[in-house]
Amino acid sequence: MFGTMIGPTGQMKGYLRPETAQGIFINFRRLLDFNNGKMPFASAQIGLGFRNEIAPRQGLLRVREFTMAEIEHFCDPKDKSHPKFKGLADTVLPLLSAKSQEEGNMTPAQITIGEAVSAGLVNNETLGYFLARSFMFLTSCGIKETAIRFRQHRSTEMAHYSSDCWDAEVETSYGWIEIAGHADRSAFDLTRH
Numbered sequence: 001m002f003g004t005m006i007g008p009t010g011q012m013k014g015y016l017r018p019e020t021a022q023g024i025f026i027n028f029r030r031l032l033d034f035n036n037g038k039m040p041f042a043s044a045q046i047g048l049g050f051r052n053e054i055a056p057r058q059g060l061l062r063v064r065e066f067t068m069a070e071i072e073h074f075c076d077p078k079d080k081s082h083p084k085f086k087g088l089a090d091t092v093l094p095l096l097s098a099k100s101q102e103e104g105n106m107t108p109a110q111i112t113i114g115e116a117v118s119a120g121l122v123n124n125e126t127l128g129y130f131l132a133r134s135f136m137f138l139t140s141c142g143i144k145e146t147a148i149r150f151r152q153h154r155s156t157e158m159a160h161y162s163s164d165c166w167d168a169e170v171e172t173s174y175g176w177i178e179i180a181g182h183a184d185r186s187a188f189d190l191t192r193h
Contacts, residue, residue, distance in 0.1 A: 004050075016050035023047075024072045032074075040075040040082075040126075073126065077186045080124035088132040089114030094145070095166075097121055098154040108149045121152075123164030123184050130182055134168050138179075147171040150182075161185050 006014040024031070024043045035041040049068040075082075094108035095116055113132045116122040122131065131150055138148050153165040161183075168180040 024070070028074070040073060042071055042073040044069065044071045046070075072185075073130065075126050080126045080184070082125040082129040085114075085117075085125040085129045088129060089117075091132040091135065093131060093135055094149040095121065096149050096151040098152045101151070101154055108151075122166070127164060127166070127182060127184050131166060131168075134180060134182065138168065138170070143170055149176065151176075151178075159183065 004014055004016060006012050006016075024045055027043075031041065031043050032039070046067065046069045048065060050065055089112060091113050092110050093113055093116070095111055096106065096108040100106070100109070111121070113122065113128045117125055117128040122128045135148060135150075139145055147170055149169050149171075150166045151169050153159075153162070153167070158165055163184045163186055165181065165183040167178040168182065169176040169178050171177075
């Protein structure tokens with residue numbers, strides 16, 4: 001739980017859960033046992049999360065309380081290869097790198113995920129695999145490919161626990177809206193619990 005100031009005056013201190021993932025990390029040992037001590041494996045959880053970022057200009061997209069789903073995929077932090085990556089390596093994704101953003105270029109590059117991982121643009125195969133799978137899921141839901149991009153976090157917005165992070169964003173009447181985050185958290189959380 002993180003402290004935040006709440007209420008109309010911002011004078012009251014409150015403690016809200018910013019994400020659902022910590023419950024997964026706390027139960028890691030049990031989840032690993034359920035998987036017969038083998039990695040990789042994944043765990044998903046749905047629950048309430050809270051933010052102190054109400055922004056009426058974005059309609060109901062930014063509210064204090066919302067339901068979120070989180071999936072944590074655990075693999076060996078020393079070997080982040082993925083056994084199914086080669087099957088998706090030729091998937092072309094719209095990737096907006098941190099470097100492009102810092103140069104003022106907001107046009108995503110169309111690049112295969114295999115090339116992006118080989119060039120070091122995307123940190124590793126496991127992260128690349130899930131970026132490609134997310135793109136396939138979003139298009140299967142009917143979202144136009146031209147309305148999807150993966151935006152890499154710049155160094156000024158990268159969470160302290162991430163070594164690489166990409167947001168799946170969809171273009172709406174409100175502009176580009178983050179609908180999913182893909183972070184390589186490595187073993188940060190597990191070393192803290």
